Amino acid sequence: MKIAITTSGSDLGAPLDSRFGRSPKFLVYDLDNEKFEIIDNQQNLNAAQGAGIQSAETVVRSGAKALVSGHCGPKAFRVLAAAGIKVYTSDAPTIAAALELFQAGKLKEAVGADVEGHW
Amino acid sequence: MILAIASGKGGTGKTTVAVNLARVLERPVQLLDCDVEEPNSHLFLPGGTIREEAVSIPVPEVDESLCDGCGECGRFCAYHAIVSFRAKPLVFADMCHGCGGCMLVCPKKSIREIPKRIGTIERKQAGKITLVTGRLDVGQAMAPPLIRAVKERLQPGMPAILDAPPGTSCPVIAAIRGADFVLLVTEPTPFGLHDLKLAVDMVKELGLPFGVLVNRAGSGDDRVHAFCCESSVPILAEIADDRRIAEAYSRGQLIVEALPAYRDLFSKLAEMLLADHSSKGG
Numbered sequence: 451m452k453i454a455i456t457t458s459g460s461d462l463g464a465p466l467d468s469r470f471g472r473s474p475k476f477l478v479y480d481l482d483n484e485k486f487e488i489i490d491n492q493q494n495l496n497a498a499q500g501a502g503i504q505s506a507e508t509v510v511r512s513g514a515k516a517l518v519s520g521h522c523g524p525k526a527f528r529v530l531a532a533a534g535i536k537v538y539t540s541d542a543p544t545i546a547a548a549l550e551l552f553q554a555g556k557l558k559e560a561v562g563a564d565v566e567g568h569w
Numbered sequence: 570m571i572l573a574i575a576s577g578k579g580g581t582g583k584t585t586v587a588v589n590l591a592r593v594l595e596r597p598v599q600l601l602d603c604d605v606e607e608p609n610s611h612l613f614l615p616g617g618t619i620r621e622e623a624v625s626i627p628v629p630e631v632d633e634s635l636c637d638g639c640g641e642c643g644r645f646c647a648y649h650a651i652v653s654f655r656a657k658p659l660v661f662a663d664m665c666h667g668c669g670g671c672m673l674v675c676p677k678k679s680i681r682e683i684p685k686r687i688g689t690i691e692r693k694q695a696g697k698i699t700l701v702t703g704r705l706d707v708g709q710a711m712a713p714p715l716i717r718a719v720k721e722r723l724q725p726g727m728p729a730i731l732d733a734p735p736g737t738s739c740p741v742i743a744a745i746r747g748a749d750f751v752l753l754v755t756e757p758t759p760f761g762l763h764d765l766k767l768a769v770d771m772v773k774e775l776g777l778p779f780g781v782l783v784n785r786a787g788s789g790d791d792r793v794h795a796f797c798c799e800s801s802v803p804i805l806a807e808i809a810d811d812r813r814i815a816e817a818y819s820r821g822q823l824i825v826e827a828l829p830a831y832r833d834l835f836s837k838l839a840e841m842l843l844a845d846h847s848s849k850g851g
Binding site for chain 1: 643648649650652654657659661664710
C-alpha cells in the first residue's frame, strides 16, 4: 500500500508540510517495498484557487491509498473521499516520524476537513 | 459614450469621481457600480425606488445514470470545478466560471446546466441619474459574470459612467472592456504610482483610450507627474488634497453639492469626457 505525505523536502528526514493543497511536494511511500518517490506539486503553490482539488487529483493518480498532512481543506477532502483515500492529519516533525506513527496505528483517520478553504 | 473610472490602487477616489461626474452632467446619465464586491456609489445617491433582481451563472449538474466516468469533463475544466473519478464526477460549483465546456465535451450528454445564484442587481433613480448596482452575494468569488450582467443593463443612447473595482485583475477587465474611455484615478504617493503603472499597462493592452486624474494632489511627491510626463500620459484633472472633501465624503455628501468651488472642475471634466459627439450611440 502506498501512502502520500506532504513535504518541502526529498527524503524521509524532510519536514512534514502542514499544508495539503499548497504543499511543494508529495513523498509517496510504498509500505510493501519501503521505497518512495517524490511528486512535484509546485504548480499549485501559486494557484489562486483550486489548489486542494488539483493536489487531491495528483494524490489519486499517484496510486496512494492514504494521505498524511498537517491539514486538509473541504474541497480536497471531498475529492480524496470520493477516490477512497483515507486522510490522516499529523503534526509530526518529519516524514519518518509521521510514517512511524502511521505504522504504529497512532494516527487518527480524519472524518472531514479540519480547516476552511484558503486557510 | 461609456466612461469607465478605474484605478490600480484602491481608495484613490473612483467612486467620488464617478458620482460627482454623474451629478454635474445635468442630463440623463447611467451610473453602473461595477465594484460588485463592495458597491458604494449608492451611499452618495439617496432616494429613488429600488428594484432588485437575482443574477445566476450556469453550473453543471451530472446525471450519473448516463455518465460512464470517461473523465473528459475534468480534463477540460481549467478551474477544477468538475473532477471525475470513474463513474462519479464531483462538481465544485464555487469554482465554476459557467463556460459550459464540460457540457459540450461530454460524449454521453450526461451534463446539463442549472442556475446558481451569485448576486443581485439593484436599480434606482436619483434625479437624472439611473444607478445600477451589482452586489455579489457574501461567500461568492466570481465577480466577472455579475459585472457583465450589470453592463448588459446599459441602455444605448444615454451616456454611462462605470465605477470599476480597484486593481488590474479579471473583475476590472470585465468592467472596463468595451468602454470608450478610461479615466484612471490615482494619488501622488509611491503606492499610487506603482499601481498606476500597472493600470496604464492594462488599458494599453486592452487598446482603450485613457487619461489620468490625480486626486489628493499636493499630498505626496511629484513622481506621478514625472511618470505621466515621461510616458506621455495625459493628466486631465487634479483634485487638491482638501480635508473638507474627506469630511463631505464621510457624511455621504457629493463634493459638487457640499463644496461648490469644485463644481467647475467636475463640470469641465464631464463635458470633456462625456460630450455628445462621441461614438456608440451615446
